[in-house]
Amino acid sequence: MSRVYNxxxxxxxxxxxxxxxxxxEMLDYNGSGMSVMEMSHRSKVFxxxxxxxxxDLRDLLKIPDNYKVLFLQGGASQQFAMIPMNLMKNRxxxxxxxxxxxxxxxxxxxxYGTANKIASSEDKTFSxxxxxxxxxxxxxxxxxxxxxxxxIYGTKYKTLPNTKGxxxxxxxxxCFLSEPMDIEKYxxxxxxxxxxxxxxxxxxxIIREDLITEDVLPGTPTMLTYKTHADANSLYNTPNCxxxxxxxxxxxxxKKQGGLEAMKERNEKKAKVLYDYLDSSxxxxxxxxxxxxxxxxxxxxxxxxxxxxxxxxxAEAAGLVNLxxxxxxxxxxASIYNAMPIEGVEALVExxxxxxxxxx
Amino acid sequence: MSRVYNxxxxxxxxxxxxxxxxxxEMLDYNGSGMSVMEMSHRSKVFxxxxxxxxxDLRDLLKIPDNYKVLFLQGGASQQFAMIPMNLMKNRxxxxxxxxxxxxxxxxxxxxYGTANKIASSEDKTFSxxxxxxxxxxxxxxxxxxxxxxxxIYGTKYKTLPNTKGxxxxxxxxxCFLSEPMDIEKYxxxxxxxxxxxxxxxxxxxIIREDLITEDVLPGTPTMLTYKTHADANSLYNTPNCxxxxxxxxxxxxxKKQGGLEAMKERNEKKAKVLYDYLDSSxxxxxxxxxxxxxxxxxxxxxxxxxxxxxxxxxAEAAGLVNLxxxxxxxxxxASIYNAMPIEGVEALVExxxxxxxxxx
Numbered sequence: 058m059s060r061v062y063n064x065x066x067x068x069x070x071x072x073x074x075x076x077x078x079x080x081x082e083m084l085d086y087n088g089s090g091m092s093v094m095e096m097s098h099r100s101k102v103f104x105x106x107x108x109x110x111x112x113d114l115r116d117l118l119k120i121p122d123n124y125k126v127l128f129l130q131g132g133a134s135q136q137f138a139m140i141p142m143n144l145m146k147n148r149x150x151x152x153x154x155x156x157x158x159x160x161x162x163x164x165x166x167x168x169y170g171t172a173n174k175i176a177s178s179e180d181k182t183f184s185x186x187x188x189x190x191x192x193x194x195x196x197x198x199x200x201x202x203x204x205x206x207x208x209i210y211g212t213k214y215k216t217l218p219n220t221k222g223x224x225x226x227x228x229x230x231x232c233f234l235s236e237p238m239d240i241e242k243y244x245x246x247x248x249x250x251x252x253x254x255x256x257x258x259x260x261x262x263i264i265r266e267d268l269i270t271e272d273v274l275p276g277t278p279t280m281l282t283y284k285t286h287a288d289a290n291s292l293y294n295t296p297n298c299x300x301x302x303x304x305x306x307x308x309x310x311x312k313k314q315g316g317l318e319a320m321k322e323r324n325e326k327k328a329k330v331l332y333d334y335l336d337s338s339x340x341x342x343x344x345x346x347x348x349x350x351x352x353x354x355x356x357x358x359x360x361x362x363x364x365x366x367x368x369x370x371x372a373e374a375a376g377l378v379n380l381x382x383x384x385x386x387x388x389x390x391a392s393i394y395n396a397m398p399i400e401g402v403e404a405l406v407e408x409x410x411x412x413x414x415x416x417x
Numbered sequence: 418m419s420r421v422y423n424x425x426x427x428x429x430x431x432x433x434x435x436x437x438x439x440x441x442e443m444l445d446y447n448g449s450g451m452s453v454m455e456m457s458h459r460s461k462v463f464x465x466x467x468x469x470x471x472x473d474l475r476d477l478l479k480i481p482d483n484y485k486v487l488f489l490q491g492g493a494s495q496q497f498a499m500i501p502m503n504l505m506k507n508r509x510x511x512x513x514x515x516x517x518x519x520x521x522x523x524x525x526x527x528x529y530g531t532a533n534k535i536a537s538s539e540d541k542t543f544s545x546x547x548x549x550x551x552x553x554x555x556x557x558x559x560x561x562x563x564x565x566x567x568x569i570y571g572t573k574y575k576t577l578p579n580t581k582g583x584x585x586x587x588x589x590x591x592c593f594l595s596e597p598m599d600i601e602k603y604x605x606x607x608x609x610x611x612x613x614x615x616x617x618x619x620x621x622x623i624i625r626e627d628l629i630t631e632d633v634l635p636g637t638p639t640m641l642t643y644k645t646h647a648d649a650n651s652l653y654n655t656p657n658c659x660x661x662x663x664x665x666x667x668x669x670x671x672k673k674q675g676g677l678e679a680m681k682e683r684n685e686k687k688a689k690v691l692y693d694y695l696d697s698s699x700x701x702x703x704x705x706x707x708x709x710x711x712x713x714x715x716x717x718x719x720x721x722x723x724x725x726x727x728x729x730x731x732a733e734a735a736g737l738v739n740l741x742x743x744x745x746x747x748x749x750x751a752s753i754y755n756a757m758p759i760e761g762v763e764a765l766v767e768x769x770x771x772x773x774x775x776x777x
Contacts, residue, residue, distance in 0.1 A: 061450030065457045076452050080443035084436050090421030092436050094616035097425045130490040131640055134654040138638030165639055251655050256454040258618045258657030276636045278498030279525055280491055294494040295611050297618030298428060
């Protein structure tokens, strides 16, 4: 067995010790005589798995008691509909469009009411986060929507928008658990887990209780009503049990690393290694405005498509994989999530230095 | 490690060799240097996983070319809404209610139009399948809906309803791949995989192409539109990749067992061991009308609640687990899906005989 350094934007690298434990427990979880994949979601043993996962997540994010934690299916894409279907009482919402995912969320919301694009960074290929200190928030907006870390473009909000008292809804898929958050500033925080937390097929939504009501838009499916899942503690129907189990292990791993304060420090240190080199390189160039740089996703280019392709190919041969950038940005992208060790980033930078020398 | 005989109704027992392979490949799938959980769903290596899974499933079920295979999230419960949202052009559908899940599907459909209950077996606790040879099919029904195997009650359709030319939609969650099917008789066949195929969090829908259109009900979310997923070969957004991978392994395992004809034979043989004993026992009694008996789920009772509880407890101590029946039926239920070896059923019957002797 030989593991690579995997810079995939998602699904993405997971902590090796989590995978090792999962492999060891595959045929017999904790003396139950069965795999977690084979357990009833209503069994005592699975109940302990999901309860422990929730408790550890609450602990990590310091989630206040008046917020529910839901383990859902359908990815962020399904949240794009669930959010307006559950929250659009006035049929008005404001969207800040800082990338492809925020844009898709904004487009989906238009099915259900007036979705205003109150700010955007599309003019410069989403390479920055706009000033959100004094936006034209709609007086009757049911919520203000953001995508907090933009996976494709490598930007992140450093301060949250001034919503002028409106509910903030945030997609944190690609920065989930990468640093502490103040949950009380949000109405809904949600993330697909497949970038920074676990395997694909699971979304975690953290929702302030007063936003969970039966008063949803007409025609909202039972499964797309937050209350359905909140009332049943995420066990209205069979959830993605194995995904919850793996996420639970990642939560334990994060606590062992020292929690989210420690992760933040570690992620800052890791990102600095790469950004410092990008700022000094004559060949490679970061594509994002420095003030908006993400700690998780780092896009960069040489400015020469052929050279970009050569880099990606040679990096792969050196065990540094999935560095090809998204087609809308081009070039390269290194996703350096929680589970990417600093040794992986150092190996990448060493390789970039060598490549720069060889291709000067 | 000591494995039990797991009679859970779902999530349920999986083939041991599938779990062993998954454990072995956990840190490095096929030389990729990463777990399947860590792979981009757009990567070449995952593409081969999903394509192979689909090809093997098509092979097993002999799925005609004019049917699409979709790997979806949200369980059968989400299909309860997706089906009317995508198929109810006239806003009318007919439901045959043979259990709790068919009933839930029928209730959900009422959100979207007129859902007629054209037959039911609720009068006798769903212990039989009604005669469906000449039902009052609605002239403008967009489809006729059935749940083909009723997990809780242990019944199965032995012949399909006469739909008088209307599209047949069938939930096959708990009999999926237990025997051959004639897919051409259906408009949609779908099943949550967590009973007979794989881990929870994945639904497979097999849909006739002409039923996949943009003409869905107003307000249908993009993610709940079959066309979204059909056009993108189930990769519109990140699917439950690990679930698809495990299902793919189960498909290979089924082919190795001789395919669905062989599975049918095996399942009939297994069920006969249990039913024959039930028919001869003076203590235990099957709860289902013999003509409607499922090969997959076998509920039985002693008629004495305390004795039932004693049986479940002692069986568990003997390594025969998850035999407690659903609260609406009471007593016991043995789910004997594809992956339950005949040795498990024989061990159960031996234990029942011993229990009968001791408690005569």
